[in-house]
Amino acid sequence: MTELRVHNFSISLDGYGAGPSQDPGNPLGVGGELLHEWLFPPSGQRTEADERFMALGAEGVGATIMGRNMFGPVRGNWPDESWTGWWGEDPPFHHDVFVLTHHPRPPVQMAGGTVFHFVTDGIEAALDHARAAAGGRHVRLGGGASTVQQYLRAGLVDELHVVVVPVLLGSGERLFEDLGVALDGWGCVEFTPSATVSHVRLRRL
Numbered sequence: 001m002t003e004l005r006v007h008n009f010s011i012s013l014d015g016y017g018a019g020p021s022q023d024p025g026n027p028l029g030v031g032g033e034l035l036h037e038w039l040f041p042p043s044g045q046r047t048e049a050d051e052r053f054m055a056l057g058a059e060g061v062g063a064t065i066m067g068r069n070m071f072g073p074v075r076g077n078w079p080d081e082s083w084t085g086w087w088g089e090d091p092p093f094h095h096d097v098f099v100l101t102h103h104p105r106p107p108v109q110m111a112g113g114t115v116f117h118f119v120t121d122g123i124e125a126a127l128d129h130a131r132a133a134a135g136g137r138h139v140r141l142g143g144g145a146s147t148v149q150q151y152l153r154a155g156l157v158d159e160l161h162v163v164v165v166p167v168l169l170g171s172g173e174r175l176f177e178d179l180g181v182a183l184d185g186w187g188c189v190e191f192t193p194s195a196t197v198s199h200v201r202l203r204r205l
Helices: 032-036 048-056 123-134 145-153
Strands: 004-012 016-018 061-067 096-100 115-119 138-141 159-165 186-193 198-204
Touching: 004 032, 004 048, 004 061, 004 145, 016 032, 048 159, 048 186, 048 198, 061 123, 061 145, 096 123, 115 123, 123 138, 123 145, 138 145
Parallel strands: 004 138, 004 159, 061 096, 061 138, 096 115
Antiparallel strands: 004 016, 159 198, 186 198
16 A cells, blocks of 8 residues: 655754754755755765665555655745756666746756656645655655655655654744644654664554
């Protein structure tokens, strides 16, 4: 059965998935880049546990949903249709990606099989499109925190893999903010610390 899964979502010890003062020049907010150093360690070598969870994040995934800010840190109307976000010419997805937005634009086909589709009619429509495109495989839900929160509140997420990074940001955008009963019935099914972070897999039990 196709599931909607969040993989490798990094948060600080105080629960922030992005730092304060996000803007086009600082899209992860002040200090936000620290949340992702485990993905790109200075040594160039991830730990065995980190490598395993990175691989699990792509295993069996046939489509992705993301918020507009994850596509590229530009608000409002699109600057022009030649602008294709910040993933480069060959994004790492290699499948259909559905971007939540209030501003329509035609699909953007990139190298390697990635096609960005822009969905203006809500989170459930995006999930329907993604499930159809996934062809029986799972759908990965990307960031940011507000996008994940919307799907959690709607009861549509099946699994949530959080990476707890040992840094304190103090402010920014929290993942588990004002979710109320949306977290009822969830529990930890795996806890794996590495030398750099702690991996926590949560599912509805």
